[in-house]
Amino acid sequence: MDFAGAGDGRERALALLLFSMADDEFVIGFSDSEWTGIGPILEEDVAISSIAQDELGHAQALYRLLADLVADGRDADAIAYDRPPEGYLHARLLDHPRGDWAATIVRRYLYDTADAARLDALADSSYRPLAELVAKIRREERYHLMHMETWLERLARASGEPRDRLLAALAEMGPDAGTVLAPLPGEPALVRHGIVGQPFATIETHWREGVGRTFARLGLPELPPTRDADHARSGHSEAFRALHEEFTMVRRSEVGATW
Amino acid sequence: MTDSNPPDRDDDAADGRTLEPWEVFRREKDGDPMRHGGSVMAPDATLALHYAREMYSRRQESVHLWVVRRSDIHDLADLDLLQPPLDRSFKKPGGYVMRDKLAAAREQSGRAKPKANAG
Numbered sequence: 001m002d003f004a005g006a007g008d009g010r011e012r013a014l015a016l017l018l019f020s021m022a023d024d025e026f027v028i029g030f031s032d033s034e035w036t037g038i039g040p041i042l043e044e045d046v047a048i049s050s051i052a053q054d055e056l057g058h059a060q061a062l063y064r065l066l067a068d069l070v071a072d073g074r075d076a077d078a079i080a081y082d083r084p085p086e087g088y089l090h091a092r093l094l095d096h097p098r099g100d101w102a103a104t105i106v107r108r109y110l111y112d113t114a115d116a117a118r119l120d121a122l123a124d125s126s127y128r129p130l131a132e133l134v135a136k137i138r139r140e141e142r143y144h145l146m147h148m149e150t151w152l153e154r155l156a157r158a159s160g161e162p163r164d165r166l167l168a169a170l171a172e173m174g175p176d177a178g179t180v181l182a183p184l185p186g187e188p189a190l191v192r193h194g195i196v197g198q199p200f201a202t203i204e205t206h207w208r209e210g211v212g213r214t215f216a217r218l219g220l221p222e223l224p225p226t227r228d229a230d231h232a233r234s235g236h237s238e239a240f241r242a243l244h245e246e247f248t249m250v251r252r253s254e255v256g257a258t259w
Numbered sequence: 260m261t262d263s264n265p266p267d268r269d270d271d272a273a274d275g276r277t278l279e280p281w282e283v284f285r286r287e288k289d290g291d292p293m294r295h296g297g298s299v300m301a302p303d304a305t306l307a308l309h310y311a312r313e314m315y316s317r318r319q320e321s322v323h324l325w326v327v328r329r330s331d332i333h334d335l336a337d338l339d340l341l342q343p344p345l346d347r348s349f350k351k352p353g354g355y356v357m358r359d360k361l362a363a364a365r366e367q368s369g370r371a372k373p374k375a376n377a378g
Contacts, residue, residue: 041278042300042305042314043299043300043301043310043314044310046313046314047309047310047313048309050313050317143309143312146309149310150305150306150309154302155277156355158276
């Protein structure tokens, strides 16, 4: 990553935090938008598409904070689109492709709950622009969580294929769920400067407790520990490279164009 | 999604496996009455509310939503009952035209029509 404009340890750590959050929202937003037009029923098509759009909106707002912070001449769009695949800092959980409906619900449920825990720890951030944005984002994420919990419960309580597919998706993605809350390189600076309320390990513990209660209630297996937490946000999958190829395609078709 | 909701019914129609229509009522702003907005298809009340939220308030069009299972609505559409065929115009206040009678009474008493903001 290039942080030419980010000077001291605080700014560098803050930029990494913003990149990780923005890329998480951007990647899951773009990936879930693939359901538009092919949702299981019309109402759900609208619902998942609208949730995906919300995430792209959150990503845009976070990229704008980054553009202000890094101040290297790039605008939010340039930051969002003009990086090679390995330049993205989203969590490995989001490297999993959209998959079937159960996979989408599992990925979203795991991401939304982890993101909610992260947002809780940023509500009183000393970096005021972030705290103000987080207050708005949390209001929208509440509905996302409600919707995902409803669907997780529907699939978990159904017998046969819906539950089988849910369990298969959990087995596939469970070990990567914790990557959303894996410690960032600049974490000590983030905590010291009050940008994040608690260390990520503490946030992760709270998150695992909450998910654990829901899973126990639904008879789902406990989440496994995070696989390869040291590379939680690097070494992206082929599925992500294909997604990146797609979401940068139009922008690359005319470099420097004003759209 | 709201303050008080009845539990989902436990009969066949509410097993959560069958999509069925739910009627959506919405209040546009505080003080307005609930008005019928349209309908959504959903397998249960929770998802009906989620979908109603998407269809009828994702752009802040509502401050309050209700969803009602269409099969819970008792209806009456029998025109023999609602539009009785015999003339009953005498039941309507419109059967008595007061304007001409008032004008005649004023003329008789020699007084002009009172001004709207007299006094």
